[in-house]
Amino acid sequence: MGAPADRPWPGTEAEAVAEQERIRRAADLASPGPAPGEVDRIAGVDVAYDPGSDLTVAAAVVLDAATLEVVEEAVHTGRSRFPYVPGLLAFRELPGVLAALEKLSAPPGLVVCDGYGYAHPRRAGLAVHLGVLTGLPCFGVAKSPFAFSHTEPGPRRGDSSPLLDGRRDPPEVVGRALRTRSGVKPVFVSAGHGIGLEHACAHTLRLTPRHRLPETTRGADGLSRRVLAEIARDRREPRGAARG
């Protein structure tokens, strides 16, 4: 898994920060984007990491937007080349994700990321970055509030509260804490490239008929983990004549 052919991949944190400034300037942060019903295929992407090595498996799972059934899957195995640094997650995850997306027979109409988009120190989180690199509408659904603040949303599914960046003088709304299941901890939704917060939240609710997390991220998470476990097993119990 390499870097995207047309953009330099940073080797240092300073370069990564500079690249994020460029990504933000290139991003479409204003379009309302596709509403539910206006896209046929929605993809979820995620990456699994091997604790004992630098092996990674990225997965892209495409769902039928109406039935939420899996219609296509793709994976890409590679090696992590960038450490996890809060605020720079995209540089660790995107190379593999891009490679997996390219293996799909056709690009999806929308991509859901496991992490943030606009809700980011430089407004260039994973979903914004992936959107700029692919040109696809893309938003983020994260499991924890990162460095942002929020008040507890109402207790029922669909209730929400603003996610705020308190590091700004007038605290800015960067996303939404959204309850996808009654009585269960909310998820944190933020806009990305080519889709606004309103539609991102609407899609998130459509994608969570029965679980806290969207079916897209559940699918991608499960697939990347299964493939990684498979590779790890084959290493311990080699099959066939292949070796080394």
Added chain:
DNA sequence: GCGACAG
């Protein structure tokens, strides 16, 4: 300077 901080 230190801590917190998506995955």
Added chain:
DNA sequence: ATCTTGTCGC
């Protein structure tokens, strides 16, 4: 992200 068992509930 990953290491980790059983348990409670829909």
